Amino acid sequence: MVRKSIHAGADMTQIRKMERSDIPGAFELIDRERWGWEQRHIERILSRDEESSLVACENGEVTGVLTALRYGGLAFIAHLVIESDSRGAGLGPVLLSEALDNMLSNEVKRIELFSNMDVIDFYVKYGFQSIEELTFFTLEQRSPENGLVTDDGLPDLIRLELDQDEKNSVARTERILGYGEEQMLRILENDPPDITSLLTMDKKIQGFLIGYTVDSYTDLGPWIVDLSQMHRSDGMLSSIISALPGNRFDIGVSSDNSFVLDMISKFGFEPNDRVMRMALSNPRPEPYPSNVISPPMF
DSSP states (O other): OEEEEEEETTEEEEEEEOOGGGHHHHHHHHHHTTSOOOHHHHHHHHHHOSSSOEEEEETTEEEEEEEEEEETTEEEEEEEEEOGGGTTSSHHHHHHHHHHHHHHTTTOOEEEEEEEGGGHHHHHTTTOEEEEEEEEEEEOOOOGGGOOOOOTTSOEEEESSOOHHHHHHHHHHGGGGTOOHHHHHHHHHHSOOSEEEEEEETTEEEEEEEEEEETTEEEEEEEEEOGGGGGGHHHHHHHHHHHSTTOEEEEEEETTOHHHHHHHHHTTOEEEEEEEEEEEOSSOOOOOOTTEEEOOOO
């Protein structure tokens, strides 16, 4: 369904809901930015939410893309990219305005995004506020020098499939990120993690680290640990890396969390990007709580 048509130079550009056939063209635009995203990310976004992502099309070609997901009252904008020859024609503002109108008219109370540092002012014009800086890290491959060992004494358990009680516990915990419990349960059912490290004490979950894997790429997050068990968090990361030898791992963490920054550097993770977490909300959200080691990748 076409939402809007606008003139971009001499041609007419259509703004409409993204369809699966748009994914290759949308990913081509995103990939040119060299942010490290893969086409699997776009496919996963659309599989979780088929209503919120938009494309701008001119003569059958994708010239702009905005990807987004709704989690109950919280929505997240993952990408906003315009083809270089079409920049300056107003496509970015139109895509963002259309997306915001759509979300806010569907009971969304808070909209978040991760902004590149050089375009923060653009989002400020639309009411977004800066919350905190995040750094994304990548571990390209394992090597013995990383010291990735498995300690059988650690109370963390690798799960390739969560049972219903574990799903319920994870969904309840993720409410601290602002996600609706019902929506998170639906995601865990329809798009379950490929691997999870669970930290348990007395049969109660004290922490979890979720991973989604496609081919040899694994996105890590969310990663939430009870503060009393934070000293065991390195064992959770070690268990997942050990279970997936040779994989590439990507994770985002708060740039101010020195404990986590030191921990992941010991595993050989290298920084690859810095972004600003921003939100459109009243009241302004707080930075992630101390027990949130890493938010979801999107």
